[in-house]
Amino acid sequence: MSKIKRFFSKKKEEAAFKLKLGGGMGEGHKLNAPKPEAASSSSGSSSRRGRGEVYVPPQRNEISNEARAAAAAALSRIEKKDSRDFNTSLAAVKAQAKRELEAERREKEQLSSAASANSQSSSSSTAGDNKLLACQGVYFRCPLIGEEVLSKQAWKIKIKEFLYQQLEMDRGLTACLIIQNCNPKEKADDCITTLLKYLENLQQHPEEEKFCKIRMSNKIFSDKVRYVEGALDVLQAAGFSELELDNEPYLLWTQEQLEPGLELAGLIEALKNAEPIQLELDRNIKVLLPSQARRVILPDDFYRISPEEIKREQQLRAEAIESSQMLKTKAMRDREEQRNLRMYRYTLIRVKFPNGLYIQGTFNVYEKIADIFEFVQSCLADETLEFNLVSTSDGKFSEEDLDKTLYDCKLIPNILLLFTVPAIPAPVAADVNFLKEELLMLVQSM
Incomplete structure (x- = not known):
């Protein structure tokens, strides 16, 4: 028998079984039709009981209020879980990430607890030392510029600002002071020596061409003059101007470009006599x-010297004394005392x-x-x-x-x-x- 025949044969058998089962259960009726009489009902029921007992499910006890509440809560959780939207999920992800970062931070803090404790103790001791300082620093006055009481570093900045403000009004003399006050001493001394050589040669031989121009790429000029604050302003006041010759930068001198009211002799004298502006130590009473x-x-x-150098020197001295374990002579004590005083x-x-x-x-x-x-x-x-x-x-x-x-x-x-x-x-x-x-x-x- 083919598969198709077997399929239809099976369907027929299932239909016959349903028909036989339905016939034993009585005729159907419409929902809106009047109810059948009691006799027919009793006859029908007796006929059914005659064929066999009908299964009657056992009566179940009513569930308690606590069980109803638990079921309702479980159902609510399921519905809430199924109805989550995107924003809630994003908040949950952020919260989880925050918790993980917090846990990582606590772990790092535990690993570095010793180091942080040492750091806190050192910072607290430093703050305590600042409170116990006999004075907060060393301060100065500068009567030439103002009556303020400032630290030396603050005065260096203020003096530099003051001199550059005066530069346009009196370029030559102000530039001499800028060289002395705005550069390291060795750098300023080398620059002034070189500038004096340029200007004295020019004063003595104004008609010689080699003294009237300066090649800016020259090594001596580059090392000692070009990058020193105030140096180019001195040469500008002396009559030099920058131009290009044979594709090289030069400073060329002409008498006409000399600063009005200034002579080379006066500028040379100013270079020789210019000194750093002196500060007066404030007593800080x-x-x-x-x-x-x-x-x-x-x-x-x-x-x-710096505090670090002081601590290092004291440590080396203590180690040397401890290692030598010998009595000091008077000469040794005097030398050590002088070394301490020079600090x-x-x-x-x-x-x-x-x-x-x-x-x-x-x-x-x-x-x-x-x-x-x-x-x-x-x-x-x-x-x-x-x-x-x-x-x-x-x-x-x-x-x-x-x-x-x-x-x-x-x-x-x-x-x-x-x-x-x-x-x-x-x-x-x-x-x-x-x-x-x-x-x-x-x-x-x-």
Whole structure:
């Protein structure tokens, strides 16, 4: 029998089975038709029971309210999961990424906890040292330019700005000052020596062509003049102008281009006599209470060399002493002391008055003892008062000591001097205020 015949034969058998099953279940009726009579119903039911018991499903207990709530919650979760949109998924991805980055960050923090602890301790100690500094730095004045009190680096910038502002009004003389103040000393000295040679040759032989032009590619000119601040301005004021000859840059001199009112002799003299603009050291006066005159910690500006070099030198010296384990001779101690003194450029002087107040000032190590007396005298309410300054180590200064430098007297890097008045007994002086009233306003707040 072919597959097709078998297929239709099977369908016929299934149809006959359904027909036989349907006939035993009674006739059907329309939904809107009247219900059949009870007799027919009873006969029908009896006939069905006659053929066999009809399966009656067992009655189930009603589900509890808790079960209904759990089912509703599960259904809600399924519906919510199926109804997620793109924005929610993106937020979930971002949240997960954030959690992973946070976990990675915590892991890195745990790995570098020791290093970060060391860094924090060093930074906190540095901040503490800054609070304990006896002064915040070394400051200067420049009466030629202004009355501001600034650091040396700030004054270098201000002086440079001031000179370039004056350049158009007086190019020759201002350019000489720019060379001295805006370049390293060695570079400025080499430049001035070369410029003097150019200008003196031109002054002595103005008609010789070789002295009237300068080849800018010349090695000496390039190394010592061309790239020095102010040098080309000096040559411009002297009458030189730039032009190109044979495809090479030259400076060519003519008498007509000389700056009005300026002569070569005057410019040569200005080059010889120009000096760096001098700054005056500001005393940076402070008035301290006894409780504020703590151990002196000096800022880096007081040293000639960098703090790193100081620490390295001290470490090497300590290692050398430890390795040698030998007694030092007086000559060895003197050499080491001189080496220590040369580390400092400035010194901090504190003067203690009988009433317990201190005044503090900054001095150059090469200033004289007399400068300290003048400083103290300028702070007194009665500047005619005769007083003495007594060193806690060397006693009272003599007349011969007044001309000695602080370096000679080894008052470096800081020293405490006692203020005494021969005419006033010590118990009485303890109740006297010797300072000017305006200085009392400088008392440092705690």
